[in-house]
Amino acid sequence: MADDPTLRNAIARPGQSQPERLPKELGGHFVDVDERTPASLLGYARSLAGTIPFIGPGNQEQTGGWTAFFDQQAVPEQTKAPMALYDAFLHLYDRGPRAAINRLTGAHLDFFYQRVLGFRPRPARPDLAHAVITLKKGSPAVRVLPWHLLAAGKDATGADRFYAPTTAVIVNTSRVASVRSVFVDQASNGQVRFAPVANSSDGLGGPLPEEAPQWRPFGHRELPAADIGFAIASPILRLKEGTRRITVTLTVDNAAALNASALGRAFEAFLTGEKQWLGPYAVAATLSSSGVLELRIELTGSEPAVADYHVKTHAHAYTTDAPVLQLLLRPGPGLDYGEVSRLRVQKARLSVDVAGVASLTLESDAGTLDPKKAFLPFGPEAAAGSRFLIGCDEALSKSLSRLDLTLQWKGAPVAFATQYAEYSAGFTVNNSAFVASAVFKDRASEHSSVETLFDPSDATRPFVVQLLSNAAPPSPKATGFYVYALSRARTAWGRLLAQKMVLRHPTSQSFLQQPPEARPGFVSLVLARGFLHQAYRQQSVARIVDRLSNSKLPLLQEPYTPTLQSLALSYTAQTAEVAVSSTSADDFAQFDVQFFHVGPFGQMRDHGHQRAAMAFVTDTQVPLVPVYEQRGELLVGLTELAAGDSVSVLCQVAEGSANPDVPAQPPQWFVLCDNYWKRLGAEGVVRDTTNRLLASGVVTFVIPAEATVENTIMPPGYIWLKAATSQDPESTSKMVDVAANAVEVQWVMASEAAAAAHLATALPAGSIVKLSTPIPQVVKVTQPFASFGGSPREDENGLRTRAAERLRHRDRAITPWDYERIVLDAFPSVHRVKCIPHARPGAWMTPGHTLIVVVPDLRNRNAPDPLRPKVDADTIVRITDLLRARMPGQARIAVKNPVYQRLRVSCKVRFHTGYEFNFYRGETVRALIRMLSPWAFDASRPLTFGGRVYRSTLLNFIEELPFVDYVTDFTLLTGVDGGTLTAVEYAEPQTPDAILVSDRMHEIGEAVST
Secondary structure: OOOOOHHHHHHHHOOOOOOOOHHHOOOOOOOOOOOOHHHHHHHHHHHHHHHOOEOOHHHOOOOOHHHHHOOOOOOOHHHHHHHHHHHHHHHHHHHHHHHHOOHHHHHHHHHHHHHHOOOOOOOOOEEEEEEEEEOOOOOOOOOOOOOOOEEEEEEEOOEEEEEEOOOOOOOOOOEEEEEEEEEEHHHHHHEEEEEEOOOOOOOOOOOOOOOOOEOOOOOOOOOOOOOOOEEEHHHHHHHHOOOOEEEEEEEEEEEOOHHHHHHHEEEEEEEEEEEOOEEEEEEEEEOOOOOOOEEEEEEOOOOOOOOOHHHHOOOOOOOOOEEEEEEEEOOOOOOOHHHHHHOOOEEEEEEEEEEEOOOOEEOOOEEEEEOOHHHOOOOOOOOOOOEEEEEEEHHHHOOOEEEEEEEEEEOOOOOHHHOOOOOOOOOOOOOOEEEEEEEEEEEEOOOEEEEOOOOOOOOOOEEEEEEOOOOOOOOOOOOOOOHHHHHHHHHHHHHHHHHHHHOOOOOOOHHOOOOOOOOOOEEEEEEEEOOOHHHHHHHHHHHHHOOOOOOOOOOOOOOOOOEEEEEEEEEEEEOOOOOOOOHHHHHHOOOOEEEEEEOEEEEEEEOOHHHHHHHOOOOEEOOOOOOOOOEEEEEEEEOOOOOOEEEEEEEEEEEOOOOOOOOOOOOEEEEHHHHHHEEOOOOOOOEEEEOOOOHHHHHHHEEOOOOOOOOOOOOOEEEEEEEOOOOHHHHOOOOEEEEEEEEEEEOOOOOHHHHHHHHHOOOOOOOOOEEEEOOOOEEEEEEEOOOOOEEEOOOHHHHHHHHHHHHHHHOOOOOOOHHHHHHHHHHEEEEEEEEOOOEEOOOOOOOEEEEEEEEOOOOOOOOOOOOHHHHHHHEHHHHHHHHHOOOOOOOOEEEEEOOEEEEEEEEEEEEEEOOOHHHHHHHHHHHHHHHHHHHHHHOOOOOOOOOEEEEEHHHHHOOOOOOOOEEEEEEEEEEEOOOOOOEEEEEEEOOOOOEEOOOOOOOOEOOOOO
């Protein structure tokens, strides 16, 4: 216990309870004018009977006076009648004159309070109910007004009961078709969880328990993890085969604190395939100091083709026909979602690096070629000008930075110099002598070059022809440069310059030809010189003639006919860099890279231009992943509703199911407008009786003009409303039902006498079944839940208590007495209130703050934990609002439930012979709980602050149990929930807001027999 005297006094102070409010001095009979009862008057008469003479028959005075009349044993029969008359007189006097004169003090008090000061008893308050009205299908909206009465059957006296709407309501044919939720699990690195069917036991549609069909509107930690991330759609992702590397390059802000390796591990990749989604694939990441983030994904040659996105095949809601790359956050522990969601994307670019494309369309001058067999690319003669066409629309439809052909020749010699050693070729024949003019068009431009076809050192090896490379162009000394120069010439002056360069080299005139025209989708290779098949025929005849005179001359070897065993294409392509966060319409129209957000219920393309077009979206910067700024979201989808309509939604909650120890905040309401959420202000939420979704009530919305039905981030076909809370979702009540076209109705009270009987119990659910004042369009009226909120007329003691307190505190909260009485008067469900001045939770010497601790009425047997009863969150919020309106403006207030300080007994017990240990150990524990927390079992026992419990008292209590022989090792421990327990000789509250209660379990062991 604290040593400070002020704190000790605060701990000891018990607060104020409901039964203690009315001072006994204000009782109507605290001082009666005539306090004599019939018994006391009879005793008084008996005491005087002997002193009053009694003249009997014959005018003889009887001994003892009238005493004999009061001795019923000795009184003769003829004297009993007068005594009966006297007894009747006493009772009539008690009920008449005495009762009338004794009402004088109470009447004087009532005259002063009611006639002089103007206090009046609070009238009976009619109960309220919620009715749901259904219209005929296709009917226009109707207006239900307060004079449209609803019939609720007959009361106990046979009189009709009617309920009237509390306000005018527009009713239409809309209905709640889908209820979903999103929960950000901060205990699991901000993992986003989702419930596609929020009103179910598991969020996926599981049935709710019949005895308590309740569900968390803002989700909970047991829900499945949601798919959260981003996606990029681009034609560059059409990747049919080969080893494929995809690199996503993003320029991001707010990335300084992130680890690139962890960021890569946080994502997994998926790609659209021909039959299904491909993946998941691992993601590698690098992050530069300037905020350039690279994410890399690799596909092996055995992986299926990456294909265009199709709704029927891949589902989802992407507004694109191009292939899609999804990068989703991995479920489970990893990088914190909050860190990833802070990233903002400025620019995006895609690049692909593909190797080993073998499914090519091949043609020569002779026709189509089969790439699965060895083939002659330049025909059987392979003369100068022979063409070989390689079709690959996948690669050539992109902007290429690299294009390679890997050629594996069949039957080629190691060195062409040896093969053609005896030829008179007119040029130096070696492996580099055979070249071809190459020309092709990619998406960006036309490219042409002259390429060597064989490995310079060994023509039998696979040879890579680099048709397009980021490397520097070849030097003028390189073989075939003159052809390169010619192929690059695009003007008359350029061709003249190229011819001059050609004339410097010993070459055939066949090189002086214009490069071939590029064919869309094909790489054209045109031989610059032939493989000397004609020279072979000419020179071999001459050589045969020469051999007649010189037999030592060798015969010419046959020329090589180019034959390809296999051909593979590789390329690198990239898109233009797209400004994702730009507000320019031109940047938005760039379809090379489309950036999407992936959420739990859909996808949406996000771009700065789209954001700027929405007047209510203030931030045009595009986040990397969807941002969930709130802890929980309730999403309500309504059908048959359009922009400009209004709808009244019933939110039926399980009363008292919110955690009162978690501060409650009003939820923020939004409506979905073209994939962006618009905050609804007072013009959108025109009425809300749910008190922060802590109590059942009706929320009336007016749907703004921007609202849309066709969205992709949520399922289309609905108007979507969203309630979001930044607090722990447990701060709001569990939900029972959400229904559209609800009307709040109030009982039409016939008389005060009828109110007493009617308000004794709630109107059962289903009692209101029709409109008493008909509306043609209405086909059904239902009352889904019982009525609530009614109270009978205030009695005289209630009036006197309220008047006396009002005269003192004057509806202003200044002193602790004021705070406590104001709360108890306004909230009958609160049993006790303790005001702790200059305090806030956990700090007991804080000037300017006031702490209010409330204890519920123990007659409420629905408390989740009877050993720790708590006032519900709705009441705590309403108490806070009530006091803030009556306290000084500079003061600060907090309202909370008590801290329950546990008392636990640890001991060993020996029971008498014949008493089974396990059972009677339980009996001992139950007896201890009843002794330490008697109010949990008997509502008449007080639950109060302060007090002290001695160890010796508890020891004696256990020893006095009839089945206990003796007790050893006895220890009393105490501590608050969540804290450590400390052994003490006696226990008393450690803080002013603490109440001593029994622990849920006590440690009772078996003593060893000596």
